[in-house]
Amino acid sequence: MRTVKEESANPSAKLLSCRACLATDVKLYNIHENRLSEAFSHITGTPVLVLDGLPQHLCVYCCATLHKYVLFRSKCLRAQHCLAEQVPHLTTGYIKTIDRFSHQLLLNLTLKKLDATDYTESIQVEEIKKEEDIDNIIPESDDLKTEYEIKNKDDVDDFSDGNNTSEHIFEQQLEEIQARKSSDNYQYAAYKCEECGKGFRAEDAYNNHMIRHSPSMGGHACEVCRVRFKRASRRQEHQDLHRLKFLCRECSFVSRNR
Secondary structure, X not given: OOEHHHOOOOOHHHOOOEOOOOOOOOOEEEOXXXXXXXXXXXXXXXXXXXXXXXXXXXXXXXXXXXXHHHHHHHHXXXXXXXXXXXOOOOOHHHHHHOOOOOOOOOOOOOOOOOOOOOHHHHOOOOOOOOHHHHHXXXXXOOOOOEXXXXXXXXXXXXXXXXXXXXXXXXXXXXXXXXHHOOOHXXXXXXEEOOOOOOEEOOHHHHHHHHHHHOHHHOOEEOOOOOOEEOOHHHHHHHHHHOOOEEEEOOOOOEEOOO
């Protein structure tokens, strides 16, 4: 394909502009090469003539767009040819029998169904035994400084013994779930999860979330939020996260999520 610099001089060729988008500061190509003028005429409904007094060029982007149009138009004509033979007795059943591959009607797209992923399984919880070590792990920040309320190993072992401390913390965690249901985010949400007290505006987001509560995700459910896991070890790692709190040093904000 020749560029403008390679063209012979003629009145219309001196109009250095794309005929489609009127761009003047881009690389231009002769509209009469590679059947571009024919495709352009199909779109506009008017012929493209050398001496019509209009720009005789197309930019790179419009050339590519025009090429896509040619391919799409050709596909539509092939589809119409496949259907025309059965009119007026055309049925959905017949359409399903058409070999779309041989007629080049398949989309150049790959549809892939994504499996539900439990991202919490990849979270690793590291216990910090000494409070003075926190400053060495988390750098100081002028905007926000974070403290961790983390139980030491002895405390974690006590939780599994069913003592009063464990029961108290478990009750606190359940109360936090109930508190979510009193929030505006939950009260005014279009879709609500009764299991963990989360609200969603979009149905797709709600459906994706509810998969995590489905028995198909595993037989081990978190005692707090009822998220399910295939292995008990993963469930325990997840439940340990409910015991972590992140506190802002500048205000009274407390969060379970970093």
